[in-house]
Amino acid sequence: MNTVNSSVRDGIEIIAISNPPVNALSHQVRSELVASVERAASNPDVAGIIILGEGRTFPAGADIREFGRPPKAPWLPEVCNRIEAVQKPILAAIHGTALGGGLEIAAACHFRIADSNAQVGFPEINLGLLPGAGGTQRATRLCGVQPALDLMLSGKPINSSKAAEIGLIDEVAWRDLLPEAESFLRSRVSRSEPVRRSRDAWKDSLSGVEAESALLNCRKSIAGKPHALPAQIRIVECVEAATKVNFFDGLAKERRLFSECLASPQSSALRHVFFAERKAAKFPGMESASVRTVREIGVIGGGTMGSAIAVACLQSGFRVVLVERDAEQLGRATRRIDAVLEAAVAKGFLPERKKSEMLASLEPATDFRSVIDSDIVVEAVFEDFSVKHRLFAALEAVAKPDAILASNTSYLDINELGGSLDHPERFLGLHFFAPANRMRLLEVVVGDRTNPDTVATSLAFAKKLGKIPVRSGVCEGFIGNRILTAYREACDLMLLDGATPFQIDGAMRGFGMKMGPYETMDLSGLDISWSRRKRLKLARDSRLRYCGLADKLCERGRFGRKTGMGFYVYGENGESRPDEDVTSLLEEIRVETGCSGRSFGNEEIRNRAIAAKVNEAAKIIDEGIASRPSDVDVVEIHGYGFPRWLGGPMKCADEMGLGLLLANIGEYAKTDALFWEPSTLLSKLAIDGSSFDDLN
Numbered sequence: 016m017n018t019v020n021s022s023v024r025d026g027i028e029i030i031a032i033s034n035p036p037v038n039a040l041s042h043q044v045r046s047e048l049v050a051s052v053e054r055a056a057s058n059p060d061v062a063g064i065i066i067l068g069e070g071r072t073f074p075a076g077a078d079i080r081e082f083g084r085p086p087k088a089p090w091l092p093e094v095c096n097r098i099e100a101v102q103k104p105i106l107a108a109i110h111g112t113a114l115g116g117g118l119e120i121a122a123a124c125h126f127r128i129a130d131s132n133a134q135v136g137f138p139e140i141n142l143g144l145l146p147g148a149g150g151t152q153r154a155t156r157l158c159g160v161q162p163a164l165d166l167m168l169s170g171k172p173i174n175s176s177k178a179a180e181i182g183l184i185d186e187v188a189w190r191d192l193l194p195e196a197e198s199f200l201r202s203r204v205s206r207s208e209p210v211r212r213s214r215d216a217w218k219d220s221l222s223g224v225e226a227e228s229a230l231l232n233c234r235k236s237i238a239g240k241p242h243a244l245p246a247q248i249r250i251v252e253c254v255e256a257a258t259k260v261n262f263f264d265g266l267a268k269e270r271r272l273f274s275e276c277l278a279s280p281q282s283s284a285l286r287h288v289f290f291a292e293r294k295a296a297k298f299p300g301m302e303s304a305s306v307r308t309v310r311e312i313g314v315i316g317g318g319t320m321g322s323a324i325a326v327a328c329l330q331s332g333f334r335v336v337l338v339e340r341d342a343e344q345l346g347r348a349t350r351r352i353d354a355v356l357e358a359a360v361a362k363g364f365l366p367e368r369k370k371s372e373m374l375a376s377l378e379p380a381t382d383f384r385s386v387i388d389s390d391i392v393v394e395a396v397f398e399d400f401s402v403k404h405r406l407f408a409a410l411e412a413v414a415k416p417d418a419i420l421a422s423n424t425s426y427l428d429i430n431e432l433g434g435s436l437d438h439p440e441r442f443l444g445l446h447f448f449a450p451a452n453r454m455r456l457l458e459v460v461v462g463d464r465t466n467p468d469t470v471a472t473s474l475a476f477a478k479k480l481g482k483i484p485v486r487s488g489v490c491e492g493f494i495g496n497r498i499l500t501a502y503r504e505a506c507d508l509m510l511l512d513g514a515t516p517f518q519i520d521g522a523m524r525g526f527g528m529k530m531g532p533y534e535t536m537d538l539s540g541l542d543i544s545w546s547r548r549k550r551l552k553l554a555r556d557s558r559l560r561y562c563g564l565a566d567k568l569c570e571r572g573r574f575g576r577k578t579g580m581g582f583y584v585y586g587e588n589g590e591s592r593p594d595e596d597v598t599s600l601l602e603e604i605r606v607e608t609g610c611s612g613r614s615f616g617n618e619e620i621r622n623r624a625i626a627a628k629v630n631e632a633a634k635i636i637d638e639g640i641a642s643r644p645s646d647v648d649v650v651e652i653h654g655y656g657f658p659r660w661l662g663g664p665m666k667c668a669d670e671m672g673l674g675l676l677l678a679n680i681g682e683y684a685k686t687d688a689l690f691w692e693p694s695t696l697l698s699k700l701a702i703d704g705s706s707f708d709d710l711n
């Protein structure tokens with residue numbers, strides 16, 4: 016099937032790219048596009064050419080799936096050069112999202128017009144890349160140094176009005192793109208206007224002091240970032256080249272630096288995450304499931320989590336019934352919701368009118384029978400099994416028969432929680448992450464008896480909320496918190512053996528984690544996990560070494576930031592400092608447990624911490640709790656601050672080599688054999704010479 020279709024109307028050839036879903040510029044598209052353009056150029060009956068995208072968008076970029084495979088000519092830079100070289104006027108008519116290589120095709124055309132709803136941008140940086148088909152050279156010449164740097168370094172698209180304002184496009188089509196595009200081109204053709212090439216565009220500002228200082232400021236800001244991507248500084252170099260060397264030398268530089276970025280581990284990791292995020296939303300076994308209509312959400316519990324869930328639902332256009340146990344608690348919950356929405360208004364993210372509409376869709380209630388018409392009821396009450404268990408029994412009696420009942424529990428057993436319901440097939444876990452109105456991760460916890468329609472409807476609900484849903488089976492802590500437990504335990508073992516919380520936090524931040532494990536615990540509150548630790552301690556294997564520093568801090572009322580003291584001590588402005596009392600307490604624990612301290616280097620700390628995550632994750636995959644290794648990466652990146660540019664722990668493990676990882680675990684097991692028991696799956700993959708990616 017062709018991916019490019021041409022038709023001629025009164026001397027104008029319309030070349031339409033048709034490669035659903037996003038018209039990515041695959042090898043076939045590139046070949047057919049350049050052939051069509053050159054055929055039209057040599058056709059005496061054609062006076063001008065329009066290039067557009069069929070379906071939902073102008074091309075959204077190069078075909079990312081082709082990166083990493085041997086490149087096939089014609090390459091995109093060549094396609095762009097050949098389009099630009101044509102002697103007849105070519106107009107790009109843009110709708111949807113002209114991104115990356117798509118925008119580079121447009122920049123190579125002689126004119127550009129965009130639908131008023133269109134978005135254009137260079138998102139390559141999100142993949143650890145730079146625009147590599149002339150974009151750095153043409154866009155800088157069209158719109159100047161600062162706007163070009165902003166577009167390429169932020170990776171954020173801009174709307175067509177803004178694009179016209181900075182000179183990236185010529186006109187906005189306010190009514191109907193194609194007729195307006197035709198009339199734009201015909202007027203140029205009728206005036207025999209010469210073609211106008213972006214490569215010849217030149218703004219005086221390109222060689223001015225402003226350009227120099229924009230480049231210098233960018234360099235400084237990138238140098239100040241601990242984990243800047245190589246592509247960031249390479250973009251600055253390319254933009255600078257556009258101001259200093261001729262177009263073709265600039266293109267050659269861009270090509271060289273693009274290839275360098277493409278080969279970087281950061282780009283490989285970021286491309287892995289791009290596809291992992293999309294794959295995560297594809298749950299197995301959903302083929303014949305039907306999705307029910309969801310209009311109203313019942314939220315039980317208006318604490319921090321419940322209120323944020325309500326906000327997320329309101330923002331996505333759902334009606335929300337929010338239930339609290341009394342008027343006082345309800346007042347607190349609605350004030351919390353109002354404050355979140357007001358903050359969004361103040362920051363300009365939300366128009367006042369929209370806020371009023373959202374509040375009008377909120378029904379606060381103190382009687383849980385108010386959820387009688389809700390299509391999904393999400394429970395977000397105190398993390399206590401018996402409280403939740405009783406609540407669901409009561410909810411089942413009032414909710415409509417096809418309503419989905421969901422628990423937002425972070426750890427509890429979904430099978431047990433829904434086990435005594437008359438209809439456990441409509442029950443599942445929807446584990447939101449705090450703050451639920453901002454965090455994109457949603458673990459969809461599927462119980463043994465949850466039916467596919469319940470899962471499919473919840474999945475559609477998650478997508479409507481703009482979340483990245485990841486399927487999880489049932490176990491203590493599901494995917495994310497179970498890995499978190501193993502990670503913290505590995506860190507605690509290092510505390511027993513001589514490391515300090517401050518050293519471990521520093522090492523993990525240096526690795527790229529947003530926060531270290533102990534500062535994270537201080538932030539969420541040590542008391543939150545205390546009751547869980549007490550519950551689990553009873554069932555704990557006595558052969559496992561236990562650190563207990565967090566328990567001792569809790570006994571002293573040090574619950575973290577909220578009490579001004581936890582692992583750290585906090586000043587009035589929230590600044591933290593390590594505390595010698597904690598180091599002494601740790602020393603006492605080492606004496607009590609007969610552990611002798613030794614010194615740890617940052618590399619050993621990171622290796623052990625990541626090995627613990629990967630080993631536990633491999634067990635989770637082997638048990639069928641996670642559907643694939645890339646789902647674990649998505650959970651870690653979106654829920655636990657794992658650096659995106661490292662691709663997640665499973666990607667890291669593949670990069671390290673599973674053989675080496677397994678050997679390290681064998682070494683660690685010499686002191687803690689039970690904790691460091693290697694996963695069967697990890698051992699098998701390592702012995703077979705396979706990788707986690709083979710299972711994705």
Ligand code: 3H9
Nearest residue numbers: 039075076077078079080091114115116138146147148293
């Ligand atoms: C580039 O252009 C480099 C050049 O400068 C130089 C080259 C030499 N390729 O996101 P969705 C798939 S780098 C291949 O769910 P949405 C995606 O995997 C590129 N596939 O839809 C998914 O597949 P599936 C610069 C792609 O409506 C399906 O399309 N461009 C590509 O939520 C639907 O995607 C970018 O980085 C692609 N380029 O969002 C833009 N794009 O159904 C990347 C998408 O099998 N794309 N797919 O899971 C996006 O940002 C979003 O997809 C977009 C639509 C906003 C366009």
